[in-house]
Amino acid sequence: MYTEKVRVSENVVEQTLHAASRLGFYLIQEACEEFLMENTNLKNCLKMLERAYKFSLSKLTEKSLEIAAKYFKVISKRSRFKELPVEQMISLLQRDDLNVDSELDVFKRFIQWLEHRKAERLQHAADIMATIRLPLLSPSAIVDSVESISYLMDIPECQTLVKEALHYHCIPSRQTVLQSSRTVPRNQLVSDLMVVLGGAPRYKCDSVNDDVIAYNLATNSWKSVATLPEPRHHHASVIFGGFLYIAGGERYNNSMAPLNTVFRFDPRSGAWLKVASMKHNRQSFNLAVLNNMMYAVGKYSVFCGRLDAVESLSSVECYNPISNSWHEVAHLSTPKRCVAVSTLNGRIYAVGGSGNKMISSRVESYNPFEDKWEIKQPISTPRFFAHLVSISGSLLLVGGATVSQDGTITCMDSIERYTPSSDCWTVISHMRTPRAEFGCTSVGSKIYVAGGYNWDTMERLRSVECFDFDSHIWTEMKEALPVELTGLSLACIKTFNGGGY
Missing domain, CATH: 1.25.40.420 (Serine Threonine Protein Phosphatase 5, Tetratricopeptide repeat)
Structure with missing residues (x-):
């Protein structure tokens, strides 16, 4: 020994x-x-x-x-x-x-x-x-x-x-x-940054927001990091290949002319690139990325306030960055606007929405190889202006609003979880502050919601809240949005210079 x-x-x-x-x-x-x-x-x-x-x-x-x-x-x-x-x-x-x-x-x-x-x-x-x-x-x-x-x-x-x-x-x-490992900048300050893009202000006489503001989770503070090429609200945004895409929406606060323009933001340089415009002008729709393609799902082409739209369409179109062009794909089963959209297991899911003066509880799944939509188990209560988030092999439907039998609009505070294997929806939590027309994004196992409109209290919101999927606990962030915004979008981008563009 x-x-x-x-x-x-x-x-x-x-x-x-x-x-x-x-x-x-x-x-x-x-x-x-x-x-x-x-x-x-x-x-x-x-x-x-x-x-x-x-x-x-x-x-x-x-x-x-x-x-x-x-x-x-x-x-x-x-x-x-x-x-x-x-x-x-x-x-x-x-x-x-x-x-x-x-x-x-x-x-x-x-x-x-x-x-x-x-x-x-x-x-x-x-x-x-x-x-x-x-x-x-x-x-x-x-x-x-x-x-x-x-x-x-x-x-x-x-x-x-x-x-x-x-x-x-x-x-x-x-x-x-x-994109590859050779297109990623070398830097010791790589971090995830939660950003708010655009949004409608409280008063119609005020200018639509064109600011891109970032929330620093470490310091609990907001910072302006970029400016949108065009101000807009009720638009859609998505992360695709490390870039941030923003599309459609409305440029003015009192207009009825949705946009079809699309821009791409490069977090490495802070530069915007205008890419091909969508075939249709769209507002209150969503974007999804699947198999190196970007899909625009749902729309209404003329906006007349929160409750009415002259035209809602079932149109779905697909963007190919190789050809820098859009083409039509299979339409939704019914015309919809304000539909929640996300991807999971090689499929695009479209949940709820509204169209033809009806609020929908329908859930549809798009198969890109067969170019067709399949009807799935509906949600328990019809809702529109909600968000759909993919986390840990499930889909979470967050927030939104519904219409009761007497015609009253109320916010939905429940979070429903969809499990594809069982084609089943289950309520797993309730929001601290019910809201519609809000921004939503996920960072890891956490879901963030910001701004929006609370139909129950008839107020525009500034608060930012976080739902931890692991613990099912909601917390309110220390710093609210600098201003009240509806029709904003929220995204998480990876920055390589501390976000200082």
């Missing part, structure tokens, strides 16, 4: 690791790894990385790479950087937290490393070049700084990577379906 303590020091740590590895003394290996991690810093991180690979020390590998990535601008100028083996070079350059000012800097450091031992390293050029996020470079930088290196272009795999990067910029609308 061994009772002596093992003393670890810089002078003997490698010998100790070697012996512990051969003899299977794993506790000693762990002690040595902890010692090395405690002594890993900017000065020796590349040396520690070499040791970590030599003795297969995963924790030390991560610690060394983390420091090297954070101080990449410093360590990439050292002579030891040029001696990094291929495997270690790939592990470093593929990290999301590589701290660089530009992806062009990463490429230049790669070229310096490659040319240090060009003859033996050229065979690995494509593997390492695949870790560099060339699509994030401008087309001119790709042509002038990358494509101009002839010995790289002699390698077919490197040619393919350059073509991929150039094609990414050729037709901007296609970027939505060309």
